[in-house]
Amino acid sequence: MEDSYKLKKVISIGTVSEITGLSVRQIRYYEERNLVEPDRTSKGTRKYSFSDIEQLMIIANQREEGVQTTEILRELRKQGSNQSVRNNMIRGQINAQFNKKN
Template sequence: MVQEDLSYKDKKVISIGTVSELTGLSDRQIRYYEERHLLTPHRTSRGTRKYSFSDVERLMEIADKREDGVQTAEILKEMKRKEERQDRDLRKKMLQGQLNAHFRYGRK
């Protein structure tokens, strides 16, 4: 997806320093969560990380779960399950729309 087509929440425009200020997490913690595949910042041609508001929200959720003692591996599993559910729900809605369009086509 092209950066211009994204909602403002998903555009990767925020520096790691600003993300650190917004979340209260250190740069090191943020990079660690990236290493653990809990988020994926955009990298500029010079390698600078850029984050979105959605990434900031995700980091806040991760920090809350870590404070509750949840391990990063479990957080990753939970995130993958949630994404799979969302993908399934989207496919189901798309299929339902196709079926509705097919069977209602030409009927009034």
């Protein structure tokens, strides 16, 4: 998969802070609000992906526009649900195509 590098959680919170301009405190707050989910090392260090960074930038922009974190979370869940529905539809179409009697 060509975008798989975007999903690897290898970036420290300090680097994420530098890249995004968000404070470490803000990033942790967004984690507490379930808006971003970093991995944790065995020692508890947070690790983020490039996708997480993109997500944090979207969140920061929405917050600047006055959108509440509860609304952002609701929208993220809705998008996740829509993605899940789309994935199921695609799987169904693929299965239907391969299970056709010729």
